[in-house]
Amino acid sequence: MGNSDISQVKALTFDVFGTVVNWRDSIIREGVKLAKAKGLDVDWPVFADRWRGGYGPSMERVRTGDLPWTNIDTLHRMILDELLEEFGITGLSEDEKQDFNKAWHRLDPWPDSAPGLTRLKKGYVITTLSNGNVALLTNMAKWGGLPWDCILSAELFKRYKRDPKVYQGAAKLLGLPNDQVMMVAAHKFDLKSAQEAGLRTAFVPRPGEHGPDVEIDTTNEDWLDVYATDFNDLAVKLGV
């Protein structure tokens, strides 16, 4: 499957958390800001990792039907409420909790994301294809200056990646055959599922996603269509 003909690709669908934005440092920044305002003493890197760590299991509860369809804003809030208790964080009003939960709408892009996307947009339709909900992705794009042509989300299909219907549903909404759409992600499991659903794949590893102490698998694989070190390199590899 790797190195297959990618000249027919018309649209690039991007994973977002980790691939486009640096969620960990952004959540730490938001935590530090909250701590200053409210006089809190919290280990924010640990808090950020735990918040993100709750994401997979909570989506799994939706996938298995233990929860009805629930978007990421609501899942983030469920995890946040647990963590506030666990970390002994008290004294936040409901408005402050809602605003802190929206820290996920204010994640900063990696330095190459906006310029790389601006370049890629000249040759391709560029869209999100994230488990993040539409409002989150829309607000994040305004926050970070991300020039998406379109906001696609698992929310539109009421199924989370890596359900094949998310990838195929995106291609259908874009009016394209599956193999004219390329999934771009920093996570091989996402790309594997995209490929099984019929999409092309581009791997852009983000070594800093989980902080300085966590090693990331950045190796290329035979089955990947494109390997790029960042979005500018992806533009070069795709000839834009």
Place this chain on the structure above:
Amino acid sequence: MGNSDISQVKALTFDVFGTVVNWRDSIIREGVKLAKAKGLDVDWPVFADRWRGGYGPSMERVRTGDLPWTNIDTLHRMILDELLEEFGITGLSEDEKQDFNKAWHRLDPWPDSAPGLTRLKKGYVITTLSNGNVALLTNMAKWGGLPWDCILSAELFKRYKRDPKVYQGAAKLLGLPNDQVMMVAAHKFDLKSAQEAGLRTAFVPRPGEHGPDVEIDTTNEDWLDVYATDFNDLAVKLGV
């Protein structure tokens, strides 16, 4: 309902055909181009009006259940096939028909649309809320340089405007209460339905929509929240 408090509005949802883009002159242009390439003799203004005229009745077939969910690209094609026969247009390959059907992806914005939207985008989330399908709206935005934050379409709800679920579904995807969303349209019937669904309304009449010989209702109404002569005037009225 008119002149109600609009200071809480966070997002503007735009009707597209007629409101943002000049469909009639664009379809005529595409027809003339096709005619030159293929040696056709067709009254393109009449053809354009008939093509657009088939749109309402064909959506009505979907609304009533006579047709299952069918997106606008497919409805446009069904109407096109009838018109090609009626106008005696022969000699088009399947590729040429598909490309001509995509004339609706290449509609030109009104002169104020892109600059007005660029200005409105600084103060609001700006999104399409059109019966046009996602691919059509996405390609049209690239064609015309329309800086949408988000592409919302009736296609996402598998219901056509003026079903209230389209307006309310858009607000929900944007993460906002209905009354923090303002529908912008050149058509009062669209705004009336949006208001009944709980949204705010801005009327931007487009006197040229149906060509020089068709008079358009451009009068203000008590029940409208905002009246603007174009998108730049809308930005002024909304204080952006």
